[in-house]
Amino acid sequence: MADTSYTLQARGICKYFGEHTALQDIDFALRPGEVHALLGENGAGKSTLIKILTGAYHPDAGEVLLEDRPVSFRDPLHAQAHGIGTVYQEVNLLPNRSVAENLFLGRQPTRFGMVDKRRIEREATELLARYGLDDIDPRAELGAYSVAVQQIVAIARAVELSGKVLILDEPTASLDRNEVEKLFEVIADLKARGLAIVFITHFLDQVFAIADRVTILRNGRLIGTEPLTEMSRTDVVRMMLGKDISFSGGTSAVGEREVGELLVSFRGTGRTGSLQPFSLDIHKGEVIGVAGLLGSGRTEMARIMFGIDPADSGEIRLNGTPVSIQSASDAIAHGFGFCPEDRKADGIIGDLSVRENIVIALQGKLGWFRALNRDDQLEIAGRFAEMLDIRAASPDMPIKLLSGGNQQKVILARWLATDPGFLILDEPTRGIDVGAHAEIVRTINRLRDDGMALVVISSELDEVVAYSSRIVVMRDRELVAELRGENINPSVIVQAIANQSDEAIAS
Amino acid sequence: MRRHPLMRILNAQTVALAGVLLLNWFLFPGFFDIAWQDGRFFGSLIDVLNRGAPVAILAVGMTVVIATKGVDLSVGAVMAVAGAVAATMVVDGYSAFTAIVVALAVGTLCGVWNGLLVALLDIQPIIATLVLMVAGRGLAQLITEGSIVTFSDPHLIFMGTGSFLGFPMAAVIALVLMIAVTLAVRRTAIGLFIEAVGINRSAATFAGIRSRMLLISVYALSGFCAAVAGIIVAADIRGADANNSGLWLELDAILAVVIGGTSLLGGRFSIPMAVIGAIIIQAMNTGILVSGFPPEFNLIVKAGVIILILVLQSPIAQQLLIFSRRNAGKRSTP
Ligand SMILES: Nc1ncnc2c1ncn2[C@@H]1O[C@H](COP(=O)(O)OP(=O)(O)OP(=O)(O)O)[C@@H](O)[C@H]1O
Numbered sequence: 001m002a003d004t005s006y007t008l009q010a011r012g013i014c015k016y017f018g019e020h021t022a023l024q025d026i027d028f029a030l031r032p033g034e035v036h037a038l039l040g041e042n043g044a045g046k047s048t049l050i051k052i053l054t055g056a057y058h059p060d061a062g063e064v065l066l067e068d069r070p071v072s073f074r075d076p077l078h079a080q081a082h083g084i085g086t087v088y089q090e091v092n093l094l095p096n097r098s099v100a101e102n103l104f105l106g107r108q109p110t111r112f113g114m115v116d117k118r119r120i121e122r123e124a125t126e127l128l129a130r131y132g133l134d135d136i137d138p139r140a141e142l143g144a145y146s147v148a149v150q151q152i153v154a155i156a157r158a159v160e161l162s163g164k165v166l167i168l169d170e171p172t173a174s175l176d177r178n179e180v181e182k183l184f185e186v187i188a189d190l191k192a193r194g195l196a197i198v199f200i201t202h203f204l205d206q207v208f209a210i211a212d213r214v215t216i217l218r219n220g221r222l223i224g225t226e227p228l229t230e231m232s233r234t235d236v237v238r239m240m241l242g243k244d245i246s247f248s249g250g251t252s253a254v255g256e257r258e259v260g261e262l263l264v265s266f267r268g269t270g271r272t273g274s275l276q277p278f279s280l281d282i283h284k285g286e287v288i289g290v291a292g293l294l295g296s297g298r299t300e301m302a303r304i305m306f307g308i309d310p311a312d313s314g315e316i317r318l319n320g321t322p323v324s325i326q327s328a329s330d331a332i333a334h335g336f337g338f339c340p341e342d343r344k345a346d347g348i349i350g351d352l353s354v355r356e357n358i359v360i361a362l363q364g365k366l367g368w369f370r371a372l373n374r375d376d377q378l379e380i381a382g383r384f385a386e387m388l389d390i391r392a393a394s395p396d397m398p399i400k401l402l403s404g405g406n407q408q409k410v411i412l413a414r415w416l417a418t419d420p421g422f423l424i425l426d427e428p429t430r431g432i433d434v435g436a437h438a439e440i441v442r443t444i445n446r447l448r449d450d451g452m453a454l455v456v457i458s459s460e461l462d463e464v465v466a467y468s469s470r471i472v473v474m475r476d477r478e479l480v481a482e483l484r485g486e487n488i489n490p491s492v493i494v495q496a497i498a499n500q501s502d503e504a505i506a507s
Numbered sequence: 508m509r510r511h512p513l514m515r516i517l518n519a520q521t522v523a524l525a526g527v528l529l530l531n532w533f534l535f536p537g538f539f540d541i542a543w544q545d546g547r548f549f550g551s552l553i554d555v556l557n558r559g560a561p562v563a564i565l566a567v568g569m570t571v572v573i574a575t576k577g578v579d580l581s582v583g584a585v586m587a588v589a590g591a592v593a594a595t596m597v598v599d600g601y602s603a604f605t606a607i608v609v610a611l612a613v614g615t616l617c618g619v620w621n622g623l624l625v626a627l628l629d630i631q632p633i634i635a636t637l638v639l640m641v642a643g644r645g646l647a648q649l650i651t652e653g654s655i656v657t658f659s660d661p662h663l664i665f666m667g668t669g670s671f672l673g674f675p676m677a678a679v680i681a682l683v684l685m686i687a688v689t690l691a692v693r694r695t696a697i698g699l700f701i702e703a704v705g706i707n708r709s710a711a712t713f714a715g716i717r718s719r720m721l722l723i724s725v726y727a728l729s730g731f732c733a734a735v736a737g738i739i740v741a742a743d744i745r746g747a748d749a750n751n752s753g754l755w756l757e758l759d760a761i762l763a764v765v766i767g768g769t770s771l772l773g774g775r776f777s778i779p780m781a782v783i784g785a786i787i788i789q790a791m792n793t794g795i796l797v798s799g800f801p802p803e804f805n806l807i808v809k810a811g812v813i814i815l816i817l818v819l820q821s822p823i824a825q826q827l828l829i830f831s832r833r834n835a836g837k838r839s840t841p
């Protein structure tokens with residue numbers, strides 16, 4: 001036992017869900033002052049391991065040690081009391097409480113026995129400023145803010161609670177570069193203070209930028225724990241997938257290609273208080289990438305296009321004829337599809353089965369009375385589960401029991417099943433592993449070649465560049481630039497996003 | 508995945524029903540005796556079905572409302588309104604058929620009103636339906652002009668006291684309604700949509716489900732069911748009593764749905780199980796009556812059952828259950 005002592009350690013952990021083995025004999029140990037990346041494919045068991053370490057689940061075998069003493073946390077709150085702060089993959093804050101309340105829930109500073117509201121709000125503002133969120137109203141409802149903001153609030157809360165260990169399960173899935181940088185500064189600071197940090201992500205760049213050691217799981221089994229200094233990107237991927245994949249086509253732009261006829265056109269479409277009127281023509285066989293910072297109006301644009309927040313100005317034409325889109329069901333009736341960003345709130349229907357979650361939008365399109373029977377549903381669900389490699393023990397299992405990445409694939413499948421003419425994807429690869437990521441980029445390319453029109457919002461510029469025929473840039477709730485051809489490359493996009501004057505290459 | 512049909516019948520509800528019935532038999536040995544007389548069956552068991560019918564009918568509508576994460580507190584009052592409408596109309600010389608149709612329409616309209624408050628104004632269901640729970644009884648009193656309107660129209664009375672193939676009419680209506688609504692939601696996509704809206708309304712809306720239309724329909728169905736129950740109760744006593752018709756029955760209906768395994772948080776639902784829940788409640792009532800205990804026991808026993816169910820459904824109990832299952836068969840080391 002010459003080894004250093006560990007802050008938190010798990011030994012021989014096993015976890016079974018019915019017949020399914022989620023974890024088999026896992027050893028995992030955290031040193032003080034290290035950033036430890038936990039990697040693996042979708043469904044490998046990362047989140048399950050985290051939940052066991054923090055008392056959200058109880059292991060079927062094995063033990064957890066905190067500073068060399070065996071512990072058995074009753075629940076995450078108990079773990080928190082021992083200095084372990086956690087951000088779970090599915091952020092579980094209270095959307096209808098204020099930002100400040102969410103930050104301080106359970107440890108509010110009191111004055112004369114009452115919660116000191118003003119102090120909470122002041123401290124909340126200071127706290128969030130450290131993460132680059134200066135324009136957040138701490139009194140506003142948390143649910144009113146984007147997924148990214150909610151994620152940052154969850155991180156800030158966990159950081160405040162963590163005295164020994166901070167665990168982050170895909171914290172950067174919907175953050176863009178600036179926010180990731182801010183987060184990394186905070187992590188570096190905690191690391192210097194001797195905390196152990198667990199970091200789960202599917203972005204290998206981020207792993208190499210910040211982690212010291214890496215533990216890799218595959219199919220619920222431990223593949224290994226290694227110092228990152230001795231590993232290359234290819235090594236990591238090989239350990240994760242058990243095979244090599246090529247990273248080709250990463251940044252090769254699609255370029256000026258022939259597009260089909262005009263499908264949808266937005267003319268001066270906008271919504272007061274949400275988005276300035278914008279005009280955009282979308283052709284068949286075309287992918288429009290949407291770039292912009294957090295809060296620039298990307299998601300708002302998608303919501304208006306899809307009728308979730310109907311436009312109050314301008315007009316929308318489909319194949320040349322004006323159409324009225326006042327609700328999602330109007331949009332779907334016109335062959336639109338929209339895969340939203342907030343998987344938990346707007347995507348999954350937790351207690352319904354994977355099969356029902358896949359067919360629900362198609363069934364919505366068919367209406368109340370043309371019901372797909374069970375066999376139809378199984379056939380459709382099976383087809384898309386295979387196409388997107390959805391890993392579920394059974395198509396009848398509730399979707400909420402799937403791993404995060406597999407849930408995301410189900411939502412994608414839901415929209416592909418409606419066979420849309422025009423598909424809007426808001427952060428489609430959120431939480432998707434490296435192998436599946438390449439597959440989804442390929443799928444987008446294939447759909448485009450089949451003549452579908454797509455609008456894709458993504459914070460990952462490399463990805464946007466890989467499939468976009470055109471890129472529109474949003475800033476301050478306005479469409480400010482349109483990039484084509486040569487200009488579709490990450491550096492121009494970054495410039496266009498940041499540019500204060502509108503000298504960007506308008507079409 | 509499909510289980511043997513016999514196994515599918517065997518679940519918490521049917522076991523509970525069997526338990527209550529056996530207990531009744533134990534307390535009152537003649538409980539299962541059934542006699543044939545004047546072209547119809549008689550006996551305690553038939554009595555349970557007959558008396559349980561109004562709550563069973565309410566439970567049919569209440570189940571779908573609760574499945575959408577709502578609740579309908581107004582059903583008792585809507586029963587009074589529908590009974591009042593039917594009674595005053597036959598007294599005023601309209602045919603029983605017209606009176607029934609109008610009463611059903613009025614009940615459905617009450618439901619639509621609830622649905623509009625919930626779906627369009629986004630008022631919380633418990634508050635939205637509280638409005639009609641209070642106002643409905645006032646409305647019923649206005650219709651009956653404050654008195655108990657008695658009638659003797661044989662067709663209307665038949666709805667409450669008649670029989671069909673020897674079975675009480677009320678029970679037959681409840682059965683038909685249960686089967687019709689179950690088929691209507693399960694053979695179409697409506698059941699799936701109801702569950703989707705109840706579990707995650709936002710996600711259901713994104714998936715193109717017209718959740719407003721659905722919510723209005725669901726409350727309308729609940730209003731319709733309440734009207735059916737109201738007509739039966741009025742027909743049974745040959746009079747419309749605005750003050751007492753359906754009083755507190757909304758609570759029995761909610762209890763029946765919960766016993767039937769539908770969560771008050773919405774989502775997965777079963778109409779037949781809710782109907783069995785209603786029969787369980789009535790079997791307890793009857794059991795206490797026939798066994799000779801004072802009827803006050805009824806409320807205490809019911810309260811006990813509610814507590815038991817709520818405790819069993821609570822997260823702590825669920826955890827304990829899982830915990831004991833995990834530790835079963837192996838010694839746990841602390
Ligand atoms: N409560 C549960 N009941 C049944 N199966 C479960 C449950 N929780 C997780 N699983 C299964 O365990 C496996 C591991 O899931 P986990 O969430 O740990 O994956 P993950 O590595 O975090 O994946 P991702 O990258 O997609 O988030 C999956 O196959 C999942 O379906």
Ligand SMILES: [Mg+2]
Pocket residue numbers: 046047048089169403404405
């Ligand atoms: Mg996960």
